[in-house]
Amino acid sequence: MNEMKNLASDVVERAKRAGADAVEVYLRRGVETEVSVRNGAIETLQQGQPKSVGIRLWVGERSASTYATDDRPAALDGLIRGTLDLVKLTDPVPELAIADAARMATSVPDLELFDRAVAEVPADRKIALARETEEAGRAADSRITVSGGASYSDLALEHVLANSHGLCVGYRESFASFGVSLIADDEGGKKRNGSWSTYGRFASSLESPQFVGETAAKRAVRQLGAGPVPTQKLPVVFDSLAAGSLTGLLFSVLTGGAVERRSSFLADLLGELVVGDNIFLEDNPLLLRGPGSKPYDGEGAATAPTTFIEAGRLTTFALNSYSARKLGMEPTGHASRPSSGSPGETAFNLSLRPGTVSQEEMIAATPHGFFCEGMMGFGFNASTGDFSRGAFGRMIEQGKLGAPVSEVTISINIRALFSTIDLLGSDIDRRRSVAAPSFRIREATLAGRG
Amino acid sequence: MHLPYFEYFGIDADLGRKVLSRALSRGGDHADLYFEHRVSAVMVLDDGRIQEIDRAINLGCGVRVLAGDATGYAYTEDLSSEGLLRAAETASSIAMGGGLERGIELHGVPALSLYPIGQPTFEADALSKLDLLRRADAAARSYHERVKRVTVSLAESSKQILIVTSDGKFVSDDQPMLRFNVSVVAEREGRRQTGVEGGGGRVGLEYFATHTPEHLGAEAARIAVTMLDAKEAPAGSMPVVLGHGDSGILLHEAIGHGLEADFNRKKTSNYSDHIGDRVASPLCTIVDDGLLPSSRGSINVDDEGNTPTRNVLIEDGILRGYMHDHLSTKAFHLRATGNGRRQDYKHVPLPRMTNTVMMAGQHTPEEIIASVKNGIFARSFSGGQVNISNGDFVFSVTEGYLIEDGKITAPVRDVNLIGNGPDCLTRVSMVGSDFMLSDGRWTCGKDGQSVPVGVGIPTVKIDAMTVGGSKV
Numbered sequence: 059m060n061e062m063k064n065l066a067s068d069v070v071e072r073a074k075r076a077g078a079d080a081v082e083v084y085l086r087r088g089v090e091t092e093v094s095v096r097n098g099a100i101e102t103l104q105q106g107q108p109k110s111v112g113i114r115l116w117v118g119e120r121s122a123s124t125y126a127t128d129d130r131p132a133a134l135d136g137l138i139r140g141t142l143d144l145v146k147l148t149d150p151v152p153e154l155a156i157a158d159a160a161r162m163a164t165s166v167p168d169l170e171l172f173d174r175a176v177a178e179v180p181a182d183r184k185i186a187l188a189r190e191t192e193e194a195g196r197a198a199d200s201r202i203t204v205s206g207g208a209s210y211s212d213l214a215l216e217h218v219l220a221n222s223h224g225l226c227v228g229y230r231e232s233f234a235s236f237g238v239s240l241i242a243d244d245e246g247g248k249k250r251n252g253s254w255s256t257y258g259r260f261a262s263s264l265e266s267p268q269f270v271g272e273t274a275a276k277r278a279v280r281q282l283g284a285g286p287v288p289t290q291k292l293p294v295v296f297d298s299l300a301a302g303s304l305t306g307l308l309f310s311v312l313t314g315g316a317v318e319r320r321s322s323f324l325a326d327l328l329g330e331l332v333v334g335d336n337i338f339l340e341d342n343p344l345l346l347r348g349p350g351s352k353p354y355d356g357e358g359a360a361t362a363p364t365t366f367i368e369a370g371r372l373t374t375f376a377l378n379s380y381s382a383r384k385l386g387m388e389p390t391g392h393a394s395r396p397s398s399g400s401p402g403e404t405a406f407n408l409s410l411r412p413g414t415v416s417q418e419e420m421i422a423a424t425p426h427g428f429f430c431e432g433m434m435g436f437g438f439n440a441s442t443g444d445f446s447r448g449a450f451g452r453m454i455e456q457g458k459l460g461a462p463v464s465e466v467t468i469s470i471n472i473r474a475l476f477s478t479i480d481l482l483g484s485d486i487d488r489r490r491s492v493a494a495p496s497f498r499i500r501e502a503t504l505a506g507r508g
Numbered sequence: 509m510h511l512p513y514f515e516y517f518g519i520d521a522d523l524g525r526k527v528l529s530r531a532l533s534r535g536g537d538h539a540d541l542y543f544e545h546r547v548s549a550v551m552v553l554d555d556g557r558i559q560e561i562d563r564a565i566n567l568g569c570g571v572r573v574l575a576g577d578a579t580g581y582a583y584t585e586d587l588s589s590e591g592l593l594r595a596a597e598t599a600s601s602i603a604m605g606g607g608l609e610r611g612i613e614l615h616g617v618p619a620l621s622l623y624p625i626g627q628p629t630f631e632a633d634a635l636s637k638l639d640l641l642r643r644a645d646a647a648a649r650s651y652h653e654r655v656k657r658v659t660v661s662l663a664e665s666s667k668q669i670l671i672v673t674s675d676g677k678f679v680s681d682d683q684p685m686l687r688f689n690v691s692v693v694a695e696r697e698g699r700r701q702t703g704v705e706g707g708g709g710r711v712g713l714e715y716f717a718t719h720t721p722e723h724l725g726a727e728a729a730r731i732a733v734t735m736l737d738a739k740e741a742p743a744g745s746m747p748v749v750l751g752h753g754d755s756g757i758l759l760h761e762a763i764g765h766g767l768e769a770d771f772n773r774k775k776t777s778n779y780s781d782h783i784g785d786r787v788a789s790p791l792c793t794i795v796d797d798g799l800l801p802s803s804r805g806s807i808n809v810d811d812e813g814n815t816p817t818r819n820v821l822i823e824d825g826i827l828r829g830y831m832h833d834h835l836s837t838k839a840f841h842l843r844a845t846g847n848g849r850r851q852d853y854k855h856v857p858l859p860r861m862t863n864t865v866m867m868a869g870q871h872t873p874e875e876i877i878a879s880v881k882n883g884i885f886a887r888s889f890s891g892g893q894v895n896i897s898n899g900d901f902v903f904s905v906t907e908g909y910l911i912e913d914g915k916i917t918a919p920v921r922d923v924n925l926i927g928n929g930p931d932c933l934t935r936v937s938m939v940g941s942d943f944m945l946s947d948g949r950w951t952c953g954k955d956g957q958s959v960p961v962g963v964g965i966p967t968v969k970i971d972a973m974t975v976g977g978s979k980v
Contacts, residue, residue: 101578102579106582106583106854108585122560123562124564128567147558148558149557181601241775241897284898290980323700435892437922439702442922448900469741505744
């Protein structure tokens with residue numbers, strides 16, 4: 059870490075000497091491994107040590123950026139010169155200036171993002187975890203016919219961010235994950251796949267191979283015999299994973315980028331009641347061991363918990379320096395830092411505040427409806443909020459899960475969706491960076507047969 | 509062979525042999541090296557100003573060792589001989605047997621030349637490229653008073669690869685790519701819509717002679733303004749007419765992925781063991797063609813050193829073949845099809861599509877539209893996805909219209925189309941004579957790896973497909 063910090067500070071100084079008025083340098087180095095097995099045999103062993111350097115330079119109100127995988131000193135001088143040449147070609151954009159000095163993080167809180175134990179898992183153990191997961195899945199149900207393979211992967215990263223305000227900060231983080239994909243064969247000749255993975259920053263936070271394998275098997279066999287149902291309007295219960303994906307879409311339309319580009323239907327609705335008054339959309343970047351936690355944002359600003367939607371009211375957008383200046387507002391510390399290019403906005407550990415009802419109670423309270431386990435496709439228009447995606451799951455009849463359903467589409471405007479949630483579950487899983495409980499909406503269109 | 513970047517690092521046939529020998533020092537059947545140097549740049553004009561210019565340089569090497577069905581893989585950004593030997597050592601750990609001293613004779617592979625470039629974009633004056641952005645911006649703004657925001661980008665890349673394999677291939681390619689994009693937001697009485705248009709391919713600035721920035725800008729604006737009037741789309745099963753060009757995404761999702769041989773080798777695809785079976789209407793002949801000149805999905809050599817082919821997947825409705833990489837070629841005892849592709853040196857190659865197209869048929873597009881009493885005409889799309897195992901696929905229509913009494917009428921709001929691969933293709937009842945290759949804009953994702961692809965199709969009628977509107 060110290061060597062990286064020295065390098066980053068050195069690049070800032072070199073760029074200033076070369077003529078830059080402001081500089082920001084982002085260094086990233088890591089180690090990643092992945093092992094996969096299929097039918098008990100090793101399929102791949104992969105290893106790499108990714109590294110990169112990203113530099114943004116300003117001369118007056120003009121800026122340009124550069125990214126490279128080669129961070130040797132000789133290469134860096136060339137990068138700086140090349141970037142300064144690009145700066146001359148851009149127009150002055152005062153809103154795109156480096157983040158204000160007063161906003162820079164003054165300390166880097168220890169959020170427990172790095173687990174040494176992850177890096178110390180021996181290769182044999184990783185292979186064994188993948189094998190045990192696959193075996194548990196195959197043994198869980200005799201209807202499982204094929205394994206699509208099981209894998210274990212981990213990643214350790216070191217980040218350093220330095221800029222010409224004198225900022226030079228860094229932190230380490232780790233991730234580990236393993237999972238399996240299984241297939242059950244349908245009488246109709248269709249194959250049904252089910253997969254499940256466990257993720258965590260700490261080795262000790264991962265689910266057991268037994269649980270992961272059994273969950274994947276369950277997800278495969280419960281789709282056996284699935285097919286479309288007649289087109290209809292009906293209440294829909296979204297399982298927590300599907301609810302999380304919808305919650306992510308709701309966040310995407312309140313990012314400063316979407317708002318200042320006027321490509322969001324929420325652009326003019328700050329302070330208004332935009333969804334149901336039971337909706338609280340929150341972000342906590344400082345969650346200990348949180349999957350998306352960050353001690354500072356992509357521009358080096360301190361991060362803090364934020365409530366974007368409070369009792370249905372849009373209280374703030376997620377803003378970086380650029381979008382905040384464009385909109386005449388204050389940044390909220392939600393800058394993302396892509397390896398290459400200028401910042402966007404991100405949530406860190408986004409959550410939809412849970413309610414008190416269990417998923418079982420929610421289903422029991424639904425005489426006729428659709429239980430949506432997952433969705434596929436990209437059908438979402440941020441400008442209008444119109445949502446239309448493929449879905450699979452089960453029918454709910456008389457408060458019980460019934461026939462499996464696939465090859466249908468759910469269609470509803472996302473604002474209407476979040477305005478008509480009448481049951482909010484208690485089953486939130488905060489190990490996901492976008493976490494939501496199951497919920498029920500009053501009505502959506504399910505397009506299927508006929 | 510002229511390989512300036514790699515020569516700078518002293519990479520030649522001798523070093524290649526040395527690294528391959530180390531990779532096979534513990535045994536294994538095959539090893540390959542994939543060197544990559546990619547320079548890319550993107551220029552963005554937003555809200556009337558040249559706002560961003562970003563450049564990226566990626567340089568590295570991936571070393572792969574195959575031992576039976578198992579793969580050892582390591583990559584490095586350190587191209588010194590020590591760095592490369594270290595990566596080879598890591599990759600070699602997959603093989604447990606003893607290594608044999610073996611001589612590796614390297615030879616060149618006859619090179620295709622599928623992308624003759626008129627004016628390489630990287631050699632062009634930067635100001636002339638910025639002018640293209642400004643021209644598209646001006647055209648979009650002047651299209652209509654309801655146009656409120658215009659964003660234009662030009663992305664260019666030049667990727668030089670060198671592949672050295674233990675079965676003797678020593679082959680390189682320079683792969684250019686251009687991608688131009690215009691995004692427009694139109695607004696009326698608080699209601700907004702976005703329109704997107706663009707394209708490119710393995711082309712230089714000569715692309716803009718036939719695809720003027722003015723046309724692309726105005727087209728994005730037209731879509732945004734038109735869609736302000738979009739009505740609620742119908743829900744349920746009905747005839748769908750797919751416009752020529754971008755609708756080829758249907759082929760990519762409905763059958764393309766399911767015919768990538770890794771899924772069939774593992775028997776996780778709904779097309780596994782179905783070679784020779786009828787899987788589509790007799791009107792359908794579908795080809796994955798890596799040889800189309802200048803197309804976004806074309807390659808002179810695949811990322812395992814094999815020459816791409818015109819690979820017939822479905823002939824008159826009968827399943828003929830899969831798309832292969834080195835591993836699946838061995839498993840199926842077949843010849844390579846040149847479909848082994850990877851995102852970059854950090855990733856192992858997989859069977860991937862190149863340009864997936866359906867051959868033209870007999871009908872005029874007008875006849876096809878006129879044959880539909882009530883249905884949907886789909887023209888532009890934002891993307892698609894497939895479940896390989898059960899064959900269910902979706903794609904999202906961003907510009908679609910109602911067909912009423914044989915005529916295209918009102919635009920409809922964003923709508924998802926869903927179908928099942930083999931089922932959907934058996935319902936193809938009319939195929940147009942107007943084949944068109946999509947302008948180069950599509951990127952395919954698989955196992956976390958993105959590669960550029962092409963799609964192409966004539967106007968096609970599907971008798972029944974589920975349209976995911978909201979109006980019952």
